Structure formats: C-alpha cells, structure tokens
Amino acid sequence: MTLSEPLFSGALEGAPESWKYTPVKDKDAYLTGWNEKPLSIHEVLRVRGATGFGVLLGKATKTACIDVDKENLSLEKIKENFRNYFGKGLDELPKSISWTSGKTDRYQVAFEIPESYWDLLSSFRNPPELPEMELRWRDKKGKHLQSVLPPSKHPETGSYKWINSPKDAPLAVAPDWFLEGWAKLSEKKIKPKKRTFVDYEYQRTRDELDYDSSRVEEGLKIYCQDHKYITYSKKPNYDYWNEIGMTLHCLSKEWEDLTEGKITDKHLDDWIAWSKGHENYDPNACLDKWNNDYKKDGGLRINTFFDYCESNPIHKNHKEWLRRREMWEELAKLEAPKEEPKRKKTELLNDIFEAAVKGDEDSYAEDFAEMEFRFRKRSKDIAIDLLKVLRNKFTNKVYSVGEVDMSKVDSLEYLLEGYAIKGEVGILFAPYATGKTSLACGMVRSGFKKVGFLDQVRKRDKFESLMIMSDGGANRFKEVYDQIKLTPEMVTVWASDNKQAKANWKCDLKDLIKLHKYLKNNPQKKLVIIDSVISMLSGTAFEYRDNTEVDLIVDFLRSIIAEPLGVSIILLSHLSTDKAASSGAKRWVGACGWAAEIKAVTVNEQEDYTQRKLLIRKDPINGKRVFDFKIDENGIFVPVYNSDMKGDCFGELKQHIQQINFATGRKVFTAQDFHQIKYSSAQINRTIAEHCKARDGILKKQKDSSGKVVRGKYELKNQYILLNDDKNQQKPATDWDFWKN
Numbered sequence: 001m002t003l004s005e006p007l008f009s010g011a012l013e014g015a016p017e018s019w020k021y022t023p024v025k026d027k028d029a030y031l032t033g034w035n036e037k038p039l040s041i042h043e044v045l046r047v048r049g050a051t052g053f054g055v056l057l058g059k060a061t062k063t064a065c066i067d068v069d070k071e072n073l074s075l076e077k078i079k080e081n082f083r084n085y086f087g088k089g090l091d092e093l094p095k096s097i098s099w100t101s102g103k104t105d106r107y108q109v110a111f112e113i114p115e116s117y118w119d120l121l122s123s124f125r126n127p128p129e130l131p132e133m134e135l136r137w138r139d140k141k142g143k144h145l146q147s148v149l150p151p152s153k154h155p156e157t158g159s160y161k162w163i164n165s166p167k168d169a170p171l172a173v174a175p176d177w178f179l180e181g182w183a184k185l186s187e188k189k190i191k192p193k194k195r196t197f198v199d200y201e202y203q204r205t206r207d208e209l210d211y212d213s214s215r216v217e218e219g220l221k222i223y224c225q226d227h228k229y230i231t232y233s234k235k236p237n238y239d240y241w242n243e244i245g246m247t248l249h250c251l252s253k254e255w256e257d258l259t260e261g262k263i264t265d266k267h268l269d270d271w272i273a274w275s276k277g278h279e280n281y282d283p284n285a286c287l288d289k290w291n292n293d294y295k296k297d298g299g300l301r302i303n304t305f306f307d308y309c310e311s312n313p314i315h316k317n318h319k320e321w322l323r324r325r326e327m328w329e330e331l332a333k334l335e336a337p338k339e340e341p342k343r344k345k346t347e348l349l350n351d352i353f354e355a356a357v358k359g360d361e362d363s364y365a366e367d368f369a370e371m372e373f374r375f376r377k378r379s380k381d382i383a384i385d386l387l388k389v390l391r392n393k394f395t396n397k398v399y400s401v402g403e404v405d406m407s408k409v410d411s412l413e414y415l416l417e418g419y420a421i422k423g424e425v426g427i428l429f430a431p432y433a434t435g436k437t438s439l440a441c442g443m444v445r446s447g448f449k450k451v452g453f454l455d456q457v458r459k460r461d462k463f464e465s466l467m468i469m470s471d472g473g474a475n476r477f478k479e480v481y482d483q484i485k486l487t488p489e490m491v492t493v494w495a496s497d498n499k500q501a502k503a504n505w506k507c508d509l510k511d512l513i514k515l516h517k518y519l520k521n522n523p524q525k526k527l528v529i530i531d532s533v534i535s536m537l538s539g540t541a542f543e544y545r546d547n548t549e550v551d552l553i554v555d556f557l558r559s560i561i562a563e564p565l566g567v568s569i570i571l572l573s574h575l576s577t578d579k580a581a582s583s584g585a586k587r588w589v590g591a592c593g594w595a596a597e598i599k600a601v602t603v604n605e606q607e608d609y610t611q612r613k614l615l616i617r618k619d620p621i622n623g624k625r626v627f628d629f630k631i632d633e634n635g636i637f638v639p640v641y642n643s644d645m646k647g648d649c650f651g652e653l654k655q656h657i658q659q660i661n662f663a664t665g666r667k668v669f670t671a672q673d674f675h676q677i678k679y680s681s682a683q684i685n686r687t688i689a690e691h692c693k694a695r696d697g698i699l700k701k702q703k704d705s706s707g708k709v710v711r712g713k714y715e716l717k718n719q720y721i722l723l724n725d726d727k728n729q730q731k732p733a734t735d736w737d738f739w740k741n
C-alpha cells in the first residue's frame with residue numbers, strides 16, 4: 001500500500017521548491033541508494049511499503065537541521081551549552097520550519113544554508129561542545145542525510161508533528177553568528193587538501209613537455225598492451241586503466257597551463273585509442289573520468305606512467321622491444337578495418353534527428369553518444385541543436401539574426417478572449433491547491449462552448465483542446481475533469497496511466513515531434529495546456545531553474561508548435577518561494593507572452609475558499625487587470641463583481657457602424673466615428689484592425705483610384721439597407737434575390 005496522498009502531500013503545503021525527499025520506514029531511509037536519488041513528493045507517495053518520508057539535507061536542498069536529541073541532560077543544560085559555544089541562545093535563532101517526534105523536549109529546526117558556507121560545514125552528533133545535540137548537513141563522504149518529516153509514522157509516539165509547518169513559517173536563512181560558529185567547529189574535522197597535480201613547484205619548459213609527450217605513443221602501444229594479463233603491475237585492470245588516464249591528464253594539464261589554454265586535452269585521444277583495447281570499453285566513462293574525476297585533488301603525475309612502462313619486462317630487452325613494435329605495426333596494417341568516412345557534425349546531427357522521427361532508439365543512442373565523444377559536446381548542447389533542427393525542418397525556414405519587415409508581421413489575436421493568444425505561450429502560476437488546473441479546464445470548456453470566459457463577454461470561434469498532464473497520473477486529473485464537466489469532444493488528455501500503458505509527455509525532441517505531428521493532424525485542437533513546467537522538463541537535458549535554458553524552451557515551444565500551427569500554449573506552474581513569480585527561473589514570466597497568477601482571497605483574516613483573485617500580470621493585447629472570481633452553481637467561472645465584466649468591443653463597434661449606415665446611408669467612416677463608443681483608443685484601434693482582417697469583420701481599408709490605401713478611412717465590406725416592414729432587420733445590398741422581389 002502507498003501513503004495516503006491527501007494526508008501527506010497536504011502536510012507540505014508551502015514547502016520550499018528546493019526540497020527533495022526520500023521514502024522512509026520506521027525513521028530509516030527505505031530505498032537503496034536513496035542519498036543519490038532525490039525524489040519529488042509525488043514520486044515518494046507512490047512508493048509501496050513506506051511509512052513516511054524525509055527531506056534530504058545538504059547541497060541538493062540547501063537545507064540543514066539542528067536536532068535537539070535530549071537523552072540524559074535537561075533542556076536547560078542543552079540551551080546553556082549552546083549559548084556558551086555560540087554566544088547566543090537557541091531562542092535567538094529566527095523562526096523557521098520545525099517539527100518533533102512527540103518525545104519530550106526533542107525537536108528539529110530546519111534552516112537554509114547560503115552557498116558560501118556549503119563547503120565549510122560538517123555534520124556533528126554529540127560533539128564535546130554541544131552534547132545531546134546534532135548539527136545535520138552531509139555525511140563524511142559528502143552524501144546527503146535525511147530528516148523524517150510529519151506526518152510520517154514514528155515507532156514509539158505514533159507520528160511526527162509540526163511545531164511550525166511550512167504553511168505557517170518560511171524556511172529561514174541561518175544567521176551568520178550561527179554559521180560562523182558551526183564553520184569554526186568544522187575546522188577540526190576538515191582535513192587539509194592534498195596538493196593537486198597542478199600545484200607545481202615550478203613550471204616545466206616546453207622542451208621537457210615535448211620530450212615526455214614524444215614517449216607517450218610508444219609507451220601505450222608497446223609497454224601497456226597486455227590488457228588481460230598485466231603481469232608487471234600488481235593493480236587490478238580497472239585501477240591500472242584509471243591511473244594511466246590520470247597520468248596522461250596530468251601531462252595534458254601541464255600543456256594547457258604552459259600555453260595558457262591554447263593546447264587542451266593533448267593526450268585524451270591517445271588514452272581513448274588505448275582504452276578501446278579493453279573488453280569493457282565505454283567512451284562515456286572515459287570522458288566522464290577525464291572531464292570530472294581527474295580534475296579533483298590528488299592526481300598522479302606523468303612520471304607514474306613512465307614507471308609503469310619501465311616495469312614491463314620487455315623494456316629491459318631492446319631487441320625484444322623492437323620485435324614487439326614491428327609485430328604490432330604489421331598486425332595493425334593487416335587487421336585495421338577500412339573505416340568509412342566519418343560524418344560531419346551537421347550530418348551526424350541530422351541522423352540523430354531522423355532516428356528520433358522514426359523512433360529508432362538504438363540508432364538515436366549510438367549517434368548521440370558519437371556526437372558527445374567526437375565533438376566533445378554536452379548532452380544539453382546537443383539537445384538544443386536538435387531542437388533547432390526540429391524548428392528549421394517543421395517551419396521550412398532557416399533562422400538568422402537581422403532586420404524584420406514590420407508590414408509582414410501579424411498582429412496578436414486571441415484564441416480565447418482575454419486569455420489564450422494564438423501563436424503564443426502563456427503561463428499561469430499559483431500556490432499549491434488554489435485551482436490552476438481547474439481554471440485551465442474552464443478555458444477548455446468556454447472555448448468548446450463558444451462563450452466568453454470569466455470577465456470577457458466576447459465570443460470567439462469554437463476550438464478543441466489538448467491537456468498534457470506531465471505532473472502525476474491521469475487518475476489525479478480525473479477529479480477536475482469530472483468537476484468541470486469536460487468531455488472527450490472538448491479535450492484530449494495525455495497523461496501517464498499504468499493500466500493503459502501510457503507514460504508522461506516530456507519537453508524533449510521525441511515528444512515535441514509527437515506533439516507537432518498530433519496537432520498538425522488534428523487542426524481543431526487549438527489550445528494546449530501543459531501541467532506543469534517542472535515535470536515537463538524532469539528527465540530532460542534542461543533545467544527549469546536556468547534562465548538561459550528557460551528562454552530557449554519557451555522560444556522553441558513558440559516557434560516549433562504555437563506559431564506555425566496557430567495554437568495557444570498555456571503552461572501551469574507553482575508559486576516561487578519568494579511568492580513573487582513562477583517557481584524556478586525568473587524568466588518563465590518574462591519569456592512567455594501572457595502571464596497570470598491566482599491568489600487566495602482573505603476575508604476578516606480568514607481565507608475564503610469559495611473565491612480566488614486573478615492577476616493578469618502580462619497581456620500584450622489588453623494589458624494588466626485584477627479581479628475576484630468563483631465557480632457558480634452551473635460550474636461556470638464568473639467574476640465575483642459585475643463591475644469587472646468587460647464589454648464586447650468588436651460586437652459593439654459592428655452594431656454602431658451598422659446603425660450609422662442605416663440612418664445615413666454612409667459606407668465610408670473615419671476614426672472620429674469609431675471613437676464614439678466607450679472603449680480606450682488603443683482597444684478601438686485594435687478592434688478596427690481586426691474588423692478589417694477577421695472573417696466576420698465588416699470593414700476594409702479604403703483605397704483611392706490608383707489602389708493606394710487612404711490612411712484613416714474605412715468602408716463597409718457590404719452595405720446594409722432597411723427592409724420595408726421591419727426596422728430591426730437589415731439586408732446586404734448585394735443580395736440580388738431580395739431586389740428581384
């Protein structure tokens with residue numbers, strides 16, 4: 001059985017976005033390798049057999065805990081020891097998230113640790129200065145610790161309980177006086193770093209490096225070839241391979257330092273070519289070692305490599321060495337396969353793309369690895385390049401930077417009046433459980449029913465929607481689906497469901513291709529809602545907290561999906577920890593064309609759960625606006641106050657012009673005629689332009705005898721006249737059947 005989701009997930013309302021979790025059973029972490037695999041709370045809740053969950057501590061969450069672990073001392077004595085060491089009392093720490101196991105005078109307080117202190121702190125349990133107290137950060141190996149959170153089961157007291165829950169108190173930043181004392185305590189534990197291989201007593205000359213580099217090739221080919229049976233080395237195969245790479249990396253680093261970065265990774269290809277002789281050769285492992293592990297402290301020097309070479313028995317017998325070298329050269333000529341010409345970078349990139357289109361996972365993985373290895377490209381950079389290929393292929397355009405002809409730029413137009421904009425990406429964010437998904441479903445229903453939404457009266461063309469639930473399974477969305485009375489005709493749902501063998505959609509190359517293909521084959525699907533930005537990037541090469549990557553993702557969603565297919569994309573997101581914007585990178589709001597936030601409504605200092613406040617923070621067509629809304633008895637989203645309703649400028653302008661035409665017979669109009677209705681000048685000007693463009697518009701720009709547009713003058717597409725008997729009816733002047741009668 002899994003954890004009770006409403007009970008457990010509700011307990012974390014307001015928890016920091018940075019927190020990650022692990023399932024526990026009777027206070028202990030439940031999964032193997034848990035401290036290397038942080039999970040979201042939704043993933044933890046699906047783990048069977050767990051009795052609760054803990055928050056990971058350390059760099060992954062920026063969180064540490066003070067654990068008062070009273071056993072024999074009184075709480076007063078513990079507080080006295082704390083004051084004696086830190087110079088201030090426990091009670092002088094800022095209010096922060098805290099909880100207890102239920103045992104008397106036992107509790108934990110969590111604090112955020114600034115990055116400048118991450119490498120200065122060590123975990124302590126019952127140090128002499130602070131007996132019966134634990135300072136929890138990371139273990140001796142730098143791995144995460146975890147602290148069990150309420151309402152997890154406790155084997156003795158029943159369950160853990162909040163003192164200050166995340167909803168009641170934010171995660172406070174640990175004060176400097178406490179951090180300085182902790183860092184001072186940690187100095188006793190931190191061992192001095194080993195001298196790294198780049199800390200030379202002197203920088204060697206180019207001649208010395210040239211001499212050592214000239215001996216590397218023959219050393220690898222002649223003296224280090226017995227991969228299976230290394231009789232002259234007492235080290236196991238892996239250790240021997242690893243240390244050979246480390247010594248060659250050291251020599252390469254000397255070259256990089258001497259040339260000030262002009263020569264880098266000089267002997268990487270030598271080491272990789274030699275490594276191919278191992279049965280378990282893995283190019284990715286080679287690159288990971290070279291780019292990460294070998295940059296750590298304590299690396300071996302190149303002299304160790306030459307020691308290995310000289311320890312080979314054949315090194316002492318020059319004639320044997322010559323024989324072995326000649327034999328090796330002859331075998332290389334006989335056995336060397338004829339290699340096909342290597343693909344250029346653009347060719348390889350296109351092959352990766354085509355493999356993704358065809359769903360050929362094996363070719364995709366092989367070509368992707370080749371791109372990483374041959375061109376020293378990070379997976380993230382390859383993913384970006386592939387999305388550029390996707391954009392260029394699907395739009396049949398090659399993008400470049402340069403001048404834009406503004407006369408060819410289309411004006412923005414609503415898909416759903418006031419909310420969803422055609423060809424744009426929008427974002428709707430809100431705190432936990434305030435109705436983001438419900439509001440988005442309301443947009444779906446209004447678009448299908450062809451009615452105005454919330455404060456908007458104007459109707460737009462009917463459309464269908466696609467709801468992509470990347471955050472959780474389909475069963476969690478079904479409750480909202482039924483509540484808003486959605487139907488399969490209104491919306492298609494993509495979500496994970498084990499019963500139907502469906503997986504979550506991700507914002508990566510393969511799933512973007514799938515989305516583009518689906519929308520192209522289903523042109524009636526005009527609104528795409530993705531819940532949420534965090535989950536759609538989870539497991540991809542992109543990080544939702546990175547501003548640069550967020551700009552790229554939003555741009556690709558707009559240029560690959562929204563603009564070419566004429567759809568509107570609405571992203572759903574949580575509120576950031578500072579309660580100022582969407583969670584993750586600040587650029588989510590800046591990069592999106594439309595942005596709105598849902599807030600709780602407070603009456604007499606109590607939250608009113610029957611209504612919410614909507615803040616349209618960004619709207620390039622109608623501008624910012626704020627109003628309260630609710631769901632009425634028919635399940636329709638409506639403003640709380642009628643004064644918040646917006647009129648139908650398009651319809652009222654049409655009626656106004658028709659009335660002038662009926663009364664005077666005029667069919668040519670100027671701006672002065674339009675501005676008699678009570679709307680802002682900007683909105684009227686936009687509406688005039690839309691009447692000239694829209695299928696149901698009644699205006700067109702007037703042209704002179706030479707076909708040139710007359711500025712500021714418009715004429716009716718069809719002239720309307722009054723029917724004989726009924727003054728409320730009008731008929732187009734081009735209706736010839738009417739005139740015959």
